[in-house]
Each structure stands twice: as structure tokens, then as C-alpha cells.
Amino acid sequence: MDVSQYLEIFIDETKEHLQSLNTQILELEQNPENMDTINEVFRAAHSLKGMAGTMGYKRMQNLTHDMENVFSEVRNGHIKVNASMIDCLFQCLDALDDYLNKIQESGDEGTNENEMLIKDLNAMLNGSAGKVEDKKTETKAAEAVTDSSKEKWKDISLGEAEKHVMSEAAKQGKNIIGLTVYVQESCILKAARAFLVFKALEDLGEIIVSNPSAQDIEDEKFDKDFSIIMVADCDAKKAIAAAGYVSEIQEVVGSVMTPPVYEETVEEVKEENVQAEAVQAAQDAPTAKKAAPSTTAAEKKGKPVVNRTVRVDIEKLDVLMNLVSELIIAKNSLVSATNAEGAVNVGVNEHIEYLESVTTNLHESVMKVRMVPIESVVNKFPRMIRDLQKKLGKKMELYMSGEETELDRTVVDEIGDPLMHLLRNSADHGLESAAVRKERGKPEVGSIFLNAYQEGNNVVIEVRDDGNGIDVDAVRRKAIERGTITEEQAESMSEKEIIDLLFLPSFSTAKQVSDVSGRGVGLDVVRSKIESLSGEVEVKSKLGVGSTWIIRLPLTLAIIQALMVVVGGEKYAISLGSIQTIEDISPSDIKFVQSKEVITLRGNVIPLVRLNKVLGIESTKKEDENLIAVIVKKGDKQAGLIIDELMGQQEIVIKSLGKYINKSKEISGATILGDGEVALILDTNALL
Amino acid sequence: MENTKKFADTAQYIVISMGDEQFGIDIKYIDNIVKMQHITRVPNVASYIKGVINLRGEVLPVMSLRLKMGLEEDVTTKNTRIIILRLEQYGMIGIIVDEVKEVLTLEESCIEKVANDSKEEKEGFVFAVGKCEDGLVSLLDLNVVAFEKE
Numbered sequence: 001m002d003v004s005q006y007l008e009i010f011i012d013e014t015k016e017h018l019q020s021l022n023t024q025i026l027e028l029e030q031n032p033e034n035m036d037t038i039n040e041v042f043r044a045a046h047s048l049k050g051m052a053g054t055m056g057y058k059r060m061q062n063l064t065h066d067m068e069n070v071f072s073e074v075r076n077g078h079i080k081v082n083a084s085m086i087d088c089l090f091q092c093l094d095a096l097d098d099y100l101n102k103i104q105e106s107g108d109e110g111t112n113e114n115e116m117l118i119k120d121l122n123a124m125l126n127g128s129a130g131k132v133e134d135k136k137t138e139t140k141a142a143e144a145v146t147d148s149s150k151e152k153w154k155d156i157s158l159g160e161a162e163k164h165v166m167s168e169a170a171k172q173g174k175n176i177i178g179l180t181v182y183v184q185e186s187c188i189l190k191a192a193r194a195f196l197v198f199k200a201l202e203d204l205g206e207i208i209v210s211n212p213s214a215q216d217i218e219d220e221k222f223d224k225d226f227s228i229i230m231v232a233d234c235d236a237k238k239a240i241a242a243a244g245y246v247s248e249i250q251e252v253v254g255s256v257m258t259p260p261v262y263e264e265t266v267e268e269v270k271e272e273n274v275q276a277e278a279v280q281a282a283q284d285a286p287t288a289k290k291a292a293p294s295t296t297a298a299e300k301k302g303k304p305v306v307n308r309t310v311r312v313d314i315e316k317l318d319v320l321m322n323l324v325s326e327l328i329i330a331k332n333s334l335v336s337a338t339n340a341e342g343a344v345n346v347g348v349n350e351h352i353e354y355l356e357s358v359t360t361n362l363h364e365s366v367m368k369v370r371m372v373p374i375e376s377v378v379n380k381f382p383r384m385i386r387d388l389q390k391k392l393g394k395k396m397e398l399y400m401s402g403e404e405t406e407l408d409r410t411v412v413d414e415i416g417d418p419l420m421h422l423l424r425n426s427a428d429h430g431l432e433s434a435a436v437r438k439e440r441g442k443p444e445v446g447s448i449f450l451n452a453y454q455e456g457n458n459v460v461i462e463v464r465d466d467g468n469g470i471d472v473d474a475v476r477r478k479a480i481e482r483g484t485i486t487e488e489q490a491e492s493m494s495e496k497e498i499i500d501l502l503f504l505p506s507f508s509t510a511k512q513v514s515d516v517s518g519r520g521v522g523l524d525v526v527r528s529k530i531e532s533l534s535g536e537v538e539v540k541s542k543l544g545v546g547s548t549w550i551i552r553l554p555l556t557l558a559i560i561q562a563l564m565v566v567v568g569g570e571k572y573a574i575s576l577g578s579i580q581t582i583e584d585i586s587p588s589d590i591k592f593v594q595s596k597e598v599i600t601l602r603g604n605v606i607p608l609v610r611l612n613k614v615l616g617i618e619s620t621k622k623e624d625e626n627l628i629a630v631i632v633k634k635g636d637k638q639a640g641l642i643i644d645e646l647m648g649q650q651e652i653v654i655k656s657l658g659k660y661i662n663k664s665k666e667i668s669g670a671t672i673l674g675d676g677e678v679a680l681i682l683d684t685n686a687l688l
Numbered sequence: 689m690e691n692t693k694k695f696a697d698t699a700q701y702i703v704i705s706m707g708d709e710q711f712g713i714d715i716k717y718i719d720n721i722v723k724m725q726h727i728t729r730v731p732n733v734a735s736y737i738k739g740v741i742n743l744r745g746e747v748l749p750v751m752s753l754r755l756k757m758g759l760e761e762d763v764t765t766k767n768t769r770i771i772i773l774r775l776e777q778y779g780m781i782g783i784i785v786d787e788v789k790e791v792l793t794l795e796e797s798c799i800e801k802v803a804n805d806s807k808e809e810k811e812g813f814v815f816a817v818g819k820c821e822d823g824l825v826s827l828l829d830l831n832v833v834a835f836e837k838e
Binding site: 676677 | 742
């Protein structure tokens with residue numbers, strides 16, 4: 001049973017549940033009595049527990065289990081929500097987040113048991129509540145045992161070999177336990193649950209036989225129940241509890257059974273028994289224990305395979321699908337129009353125009369598929385502000401709007417950090433302390449606004465606060481003090497220019513460096529990040545009234561994967577799509593055909609293009625050095641582009657060179673690198 | 689708009705210096721003035737196009753006014769600036785100038801159109817001469833400046 005295929009879904013869903021828990025608990029902090037929220041929280045915790053259990057993440061499951069218990073008590077009105085509880089719950093969420101990150105990185109949840117948190121949670125349950133639940137399960141189990149018709153394990157027919165193992169085990173004083181496990185009717189991943197039951201039981205002892213067979217269970221070839229006979233050191237109750245601990249298991253019945261009579265007819269056989277046993281064990285292992293090795297395999301497989309996924313609205317996909325079918329129709333009519341004899345040009349243009357409009361729409365739709373609401377990023381901010389509030393000892397409130405605004409997935413992924421910086425900045429530098437605010441006649445609780453909206457072809461995200469604003473004079477003084485600008489320069493600089501100084505690396509006006517911000521690594525990072533996304537940042541500020549940080553991002557981006565190379569000290573990008581291989585060739589391998597340089601590569605004669613000559617620059621390589629050739633392909637044509645150095649693969653945003661430069665046919669566009677430098681994109685088609 | 693002093697018969701020019709001559713560029717075409725920065729060379733284009741720069745996420749072509757006007761190659765000093773022009777026909781273009789001096793307000797009466805029959809290459813760029821206290825300023829015809837030579 002391989003759970004790795006569910007890993008991605010698990011990670012996605014866990015993230016969602018954690019986010020919802022974060023939001024709901026925040027809500028709960030405001031309205032501790034809100035039943036709807038409590039129910040919501042309970043449900044999220046419950047699903048989280050179930051999912052962690054399914055995936056075999058025990059520690060995560062334990063923690064969520066205890067959280068769920070607390071929520072359950074809250075729901076039943078046994079305990080009240082209070083501040084320390086909320087704090088503890090948030091810590092739990094952070095711990096779960098840690099687990100999730102570890103799982104995402106390595107496929108394993110790590111070894112942090114978070115005992116302190118579990119202890120805290122249990123303390124909240126003030127002892128009695130937890131015990132009641134334990135008793136409940138016990139009585140339930142006891143009841144189950146009495147119901148003999150459910151004990152299907154008794155029907156398992158035993159072969160001689162199994163009987164032998166059992167009697168051997170009995171001799172060693174081990175218990176033989178028969179179990180029948182009933183899976184909930186609503187359970188979707190029956191095989192997964194069964195696998196977990198197997199796994200739980202294997203921790204206790206050895207499974208001898210199961211009905212249906214382990215293979216059938218793995219293939220989900222069973223209805224709602226399956227039976228197991230196992231040998232273990234522990235008693236039946238422990239085994240039942242272990243199996244019952246797996247979620248979505250409705251009921252487990254079982255008891256210790258008497259070993260079947262194994263007739264050892266001949267005395268001499270006894271000697272062979274030792275051998276037979278060994279064989280037996282070997283035979284058992286592949287059937288019953290099959291599950292065990294596959295887990296380790298699953299964990300190994302699960303390690304790096306977490307791809308980034310985009311969840312797509314089904315409507316968008318429908319539009320896409322329709323467009324594709326239209327495209328096929330258009331193509332077909334184009335084909336038939338050109339095939340029709342005597343009517344060579346009739347209608348062709350019309351169809352081509354149609355084709356064009358369809359493909360344009362198709363392109364737009366595909367772009368839209370890449371668009372996701374910024375919600376996923378901004379949702380974590382209320383929690384962050386809450387934490388900052390405690391840390392900074394200031395009162396503040398975050399107001400958000402436009403969370404549904406959509407941006408390209410890559411942008412949404414990247415925008416989180418800059419926004420966080422700006423919010424922290426507002427919270428730390430922007431807002432004044434409550435006392436100062438009162439003095440200035442402002443409400444004690446500071447406000448931070450996060451607004452997102454679309455404006456033409458841009459998406460604008462604003463971070464606004466009603467704090468102190470930027471003290472231009474302070475910035476100016478600081479800049480002079482640091483030697484960033486001279487006094488004369490300062491004189492002539494406009495307010496805006498002075499504020500722009502804030503975006504310089506290592507420039508911080510905070511008088512005290514705090515944990516939150518003020519180390520001067522903030523704003524320049526914000527700016528370079530936003531600029532790498534082809535956006536811009538702007539600040540509007542009024543001393544004493546507050547400041548607004550405006551981020552503008554382009555709505556659509558053309559993004560490609562590219563190989564970055566260096567030719568004569570200049571950086572160029574080659575679209576990965578056109579690259580076949582990269583070869584290291586020695587100068588002696590170069591042959592001449594019609595006085596042009598070629599190489600033979602796996603039977604193909606490939607012409608070489610010295611990029612430094614095409615681009616009109618000196619190569620930094622010596623004559624006798626080995627050459628790096630990037631083999632590019634267009635249709636059935638190939639060419640080897642000789643470059644000086646490989647830099648690596650990168651996702652780049654294509655920018656046009658503008659109307660003014662359009663004569664350079666080797667260059668198809670430009671891109672802005674992380675450091676703000678412009679690199680040109682080579683048009684490999686033109687080079688062939 | 690009331691507080692900006694704008695009269696129908698005056699125009700503002702940014703005065704730049706190139707060599708020992710002063711030129712004026714109509715302020716309405718100027719988007720920005722930035723300091724000299726790293727210019728990425730674009731291969732196989734006219735020699736006066738120095739390459740492209742990244743201006744707040746936009747890739748803009750930059751050309752050398754000196755080379756375009758047939759003067760000798762630019763020498764980058766601390767006064768060298770790139771003036772970003774926004775032209776209807778060509779979009780945004782940066783031009784490298786030796787130095788940006790001042791903003792000059794010229795009244796219509798101080799601007800004298802020049803006849804463009806001169807064969808000399810440099811002359812075609814100038815459509816008028818402005819007279820001010822500091823002397824004469826040649827006013828550049830930006831469409832001619834940006835025009836691509838074959």
C-alpha cells in the first residue's frame with residue numbers, strides 16, 4: 001500500500017485546514033461564544049487528525065487528537081475559551097505547520113513530539129474529561145467482544161502451516177488474537193485504512209493470516225470488514241485499541257483464541273521444525289508483512305516529489321476545453337478549405353482569422369488558469385498582526401479587502417514576503433505606541449489596511465497605516481550621517497527622493513533594532529523582489545497621518561523556463577523548450593563541411609554556431625579549451641551553439657525590447673534578472 | 689492646476705550640455721531622468737543604440753545622443769545622465785547626455801525657428817534656437833533625434 005500518491009493532496013488539504021483553523025481561532029478570540037466557529041474549528045481539527053492518521057504521521061495525529069479533544073470539550077460547553085488557551089492553540093498550529101514543512105521537505109514528519117503542547121492541552125481538559133473518553137472506548141470495545149456474530153475471524157480457515165505457527169507461538173506464551181475490523185461506510189480510502197490497521201498491529205506482533213488476503217486488501221477487494229489472526233505478546237484489548245485508533249474505523253472486535261490443535265504425528269519431525277519455522281517465517285513475511293516494506297518505499301518516494309499545483313476552477317477549464325474544440329474545428333475547416341480544388345484561396349483567410357481569435361482566447365484562458373486569488377497569501381496576515389500586537393505591545397487592527405483579486409501563481413507565491421515586510425514595517429515603525437496616539441488625538445488602536453484591486457493591466461496592493469508616517473527630515477539626517485548622500489545633495493533632493501533612500505540596502509531609521517524589523521534588510525528586499533516580478537513599489541506618506549505603500553504588479557506575465565548562459569561576459573537566456581542537450585566538445589572534434597564548423601554527435605552532423613561571433617563579442621575562452629555546445633533544435637534542424645559558460649536554469653519573464661529596437665533578429669526579447677540587470681533572450685530559430 | 693504657472697505662450701525645457709553646446713528638450717516629452725547605470729548591450733543594432741536598461745521593471749532602449757549626432761563617443765562622468773523620453777511614435781527611449789543643467793522657461797518670443805535646409809548632419813536635430821540670459825540653447829526636435837537611420 002503506497003500512500004505517496006496521496007501526499008500532495010494531503011499537503012494541500014492540510015495547508016487549507018491549518019489556514020482555516022488559524023482564521024477560525026482568531027475569530028474565536030473575538031467571539032469566544034460563537035458556536036458556529038467552534039463547530040468549524042472542531043471539524044477542521046477532526047479532518048486534520050484523520051488525514052494525518054491516514055498518512056501514518058503519528059505525531060501529527062497525536063497533537064491534533066488532543067486539540068480535537070479540547071475543541072470537543074469547548075463545544076460541549078465543559079470548558080470556556082480563554083486567552084491562554086488561544087495562545088496555546090496557536091502554538092499548536094505552529095507546531096503542526098512545522099510538521100507539515102518537514103513532511104513537504106523530506107516526506108517525514110520529524111521527531112519533535114511537542115510534549116509540552118500536548119501536556120498543556122491535556123491540562124486544559126482538566127483531567128476528568130480525557131478519562132471519560134477512554135472509558136467510553138473501552139466499554140465500546142467490551143460490548144463489541146460480546147457480539148459473537150461479528151467475530152468473523154473465527155471463520156478464517158487455517159492451513160497446516162498457520163496452525164503450526166500458532167501452536168509454536170502458544171508454546172512461547174504468546175497470545176493468538178483474532179480480530180475483525182469494520183470500516184466506516186463513508187470511508188473512501190478503505191485500502192489505506194486497512195493498511196494502517198495492519199501497520200498498527202504489526203507494531204504489536206505478527207500477523208499470521210488475514211481474510212481477505214493481504215494482497216486483496218491492498219487492492220481494496222473487500223467490502224466493509226476484514227479479519228486478521230495474529231500472534232502478539234499483548235492482550236486482545238491492546239490490539240483492538242491499536243486497530244481502533246485508526247480513523248474511519250467503525251468497530252474492531254476480537255479476542256484471544258485458543259491455539260488450534262496441531263498434530264505432530266512423528267517425533268522426528270520436531271527436529272525439522274526449526275527449519276520449517278524458518279521457512280514459515282519467510283513465507284509469512286511476504287504476505288502479511290508486505291505492507292511494511294512498502295511504507296519505507298513510499299516514504300522514500302515521497303521525498304522530493306511534491307510538485308507545485310494549481311487548483312483550477314472547473315468553469316475556467318470548461319472554457320479552455322471549449323476553445324480547444326473550436327480550435328480543432330477551425331483547423332479542420334482550414335484543412336478542407338485548402339484541399340478543395342479550384343478554390344485555393346476562398347475562405348482561407350476567414351478561417352485563419354477565426355483560428356487567430358480562437359488561439360488568442362485560448363492563450364488568455366490558459367493565462368487565467370495560472371491565476372490564483374491572493375487570498376492564499378494574505379490570509380496568514382491577521383494571525384501575524386495578532387502576534388505582532390503581543391510582541392510589540394501596541395494595539396492594532398488589520399483591515400483587508402480585495403482578497404479575491406487574482407494574480408499569476410508565480411507572483412502570488414513571491415508576493416508573500418514583501419507584503420509581510422511592509423506589514424511588519426507598518427506595525428513596528430509606522431504605528432505609534434498607544435500613549436503617543438492618545439496624545440495626538442488618534443484612536444488608541446492603530447489601523448493597518450491591506451487593499452488589493454485591479455487597475456487596468458495592473459494589480460495594485462496597498463499597505464496603509466494611520467501611524468506616524470515617514471519623517472523625511474529624520475531620513476535625510478540619517479542619510480547624511482551614514483554618508484549615503486552629502487549635505488548639498490540632501491538640500492537639492494525632493495521629499496520623494498529622500499523617501500526613496502529608504503529602499504537602499506541597509507538603511508533603517510528605527511532607533512532601536514527590534515526583533516520585528518529595523519535591521520535594514522527589509523525595504524530593499526521588498527523593492528528588488530517586486531521589481532523582479534516586473535512590478536513597482538511607491539510610497540506616499542504624510543508625517544503624523546500615516547503612510548501608504550503601493551505595489552503595482554502586471555496582471556499577465558509571459559513566463560518561460562530558460563537556460564542562462566554567458567557569452568563573452570554577457571548573460572543570455574535560451575528557451576529551455578528548444579534545447580536538446582548540452583555537450584562538452586573538444587576542439588579536435590570539430591570538422592569542416594563546406595568550410596563551416598560541424599560536429600558529429602550520435603551519427604548526426606550538427607553545424608556549430610559560435611555565439612560570440614554572431615553577437616559580436618570576444619569569447620573569454622582560449623583556443624585550445626574544451627567548448628560547451630548547447631544543442632538546439634527546430635523541426636528537424638539542429639545546431640550547436642557555442643557558449644562560454646553555463647549559469648543554470650531559470651524561470652524568466654519575457655519583456656519586449658520595445659518598438660525602437662526590432663532589428664536585432666537574434667534577440668527575441670529581454671528579461672530582468674534577480675539583480676535588476678537586463679539579460680537578452682536568444683532567438684534560437686533565427687540562429688538555425 | 690491653478691497654482692502651476694502655465695501660460696499658453698511659454699514652454700519649459702530641460703537644458704542639457706553636450707560638448708560645449710547647450711541643448712533644450714521640451715519637458716513634456718520627458719518621463720524621467722536617471723543616473724548612468726549598467727546598460728546591456730544589444731548585438732547587431734545601429735552603433736548609436738547603446739543597449740537596454742531596466743527602468744523599474746521596464747526594458748528600455750538607450751541611445752547615445754553624441755553618436756547619433758555624429759560627435760565622439762560618450763565618456764561617462766558623474767554628471768552623465770540618461771533622460772527617459774516618452775514619444776508617441778517610439779514609446780519610451782533613454783538618451784545619454786553629458787549633463788543636465790537646469791529647467792528653462794522660454795517665452796514664445798524668445799524662440800527662433802531655424803530653417804532646416806542645412807546639409808550638416810548635426811543641424812537637422814535642432815528645430816529652433818531659444819534665447820535666454822545665459823546665451824543660446826538649441827532646441828532638439830525629438831522625432832528627428834529618435835528617427836532610425838538606415
